[in-house]
Amino acid sequence: EVQLVESGGGLVRPGGSLTLSCVASGFTFSSYSMNWVRQAPGKGLEWVSSISSSGNYIFLADSVKGRFTISRDNAKNSVSLHMSSLRTEETAVYFCARGKDGYPWPDFWGQGTLVTVSS
Amino acid sequence: NFMLAQPHSVSESPGKTVTISCTRSSGSIASNYVQWYQQRPGSAPTTLIYEDNQRPSGVPDRFSASVDSSSNSASLTISGLKTDDEADYYCQSYKGGDWVFGGGTKLTVL
Numbered sequence: 001e002v003q004l005v006e007s008g009g010g011l012v013r014p015g016g017s018l019t020l021s022c023v024a025s026g027f028t029f030s031s032y033s034m035n036w037v038r039q040a041p042g043k044g045l046e047w048v049s050s051i052s053s054s055g056n057y058i059f060l061a062d063s064v065k066g067r068f069t070i071s072r073d074n075a076k077n078s079v080s081l082h083m084s085s086l087r088t089e090e091t092a093v094y095f096c097a098r099g100k101d102g103y104p105w106p107d108f109w110g111q112g113t114l115v116t117v118s119s
Numbered sequence: 120n121f122m123l124a125q126p127h128s129v130s131e132s133p134g135k136t137v138t139i140s141c142t143r144s145s146g147s148i149a150s151n152y153v154q155w156y157q158q159r160p161g162s163a164p165t166t167l168i169y170e171d172n173q174r175p176s177g178v179p180d181r182f183s184a185s186v187d188s189s190s191n192s193a194s195l196t197i198s199g200l201k202t203d204d205e206a207d208y209y210c211q212s213y214k215g216g217d218w219v220f221g222g223g224t225k226l227t228v229l
Contacts, residue, residue, distance in 0.1 A: 035218075037164075045156070045164065045209050047218035059216035095163055104213035105154040107175065109163045 002026040004096045004110030011116045017084040022096030022110060024077045030054075033099040034072060034079040035106055038092035038115075048094070049081060053101050086117045121145045123210050123221035130227040135200050139224045141210030142192040151212045153193040155184055158223075159206045167208070168195065202228050 008020040036048040049070040050059040072079040097106030122144040131137040155168035168184040210221040
């Protein structure tokens with residue numbers, strides 16, 4: 001059974017940093033691209049970042065460039081999103097999602113982890 | 120980048136058919152595949168349609184989708200509506216490695 005389990009969410013002050021992790025199981029992690037999508041309370045979906053299966057190709061939304069980084073550890077079946085200089089408007093549920101190299105969409109989603117940016 | 124416009128909400132009765140549109144603001148809708156996602160209240164999204172009109176295994180054939188170049192839009196059609204179909208539906212496309220989501224459509228089945 002494919003599973004994606006996110007962790008690392010919580011309360012952080014504006015301007016602070018937080019690292020989210022997503023651990024995968026039930027498939028060959030190193031063969032899939034991985035992605036982060038967020039959803040502010042009561043709002044729609046917003047793509048944040050993608051990383052290719054090898055980690056060689058990284059894409060970031062313009063809104064997070066220079067502040068967020070994505071990385072993966074294929075030996076540990078995990079992908080991380082390091083977020084810095086966080087803003088209150090980035091309060092959201094952050095979903096980890098699996099994809100395929102060259103196919104910019106997810107075929108499986110995790111349940112998400114809530115990040116609250118507030119003073 | 121382009122935007123994808125969806126109606127904020129639609130409603131229809133059980134057993135009927137409903138269509139949700141997704142209009143691309145610039146560039147051709149046919150230049151990049153369109154995907155559709157379903158998100159039930161309190162749950163994570165699930166992938167309903169990929170590559171314009173392909174259903175992942177397990178998605179019923181009551182769900183279908185198409186792309187219309189003349190209106191520069193994509194459409195998701197749900198037939199034989201069930202109360203369980205009540206959810207938010209999002210279209211998504213991309214340019215290069217950047218993804219773009221529509222704003223979502225809330226489907227009410229009443």
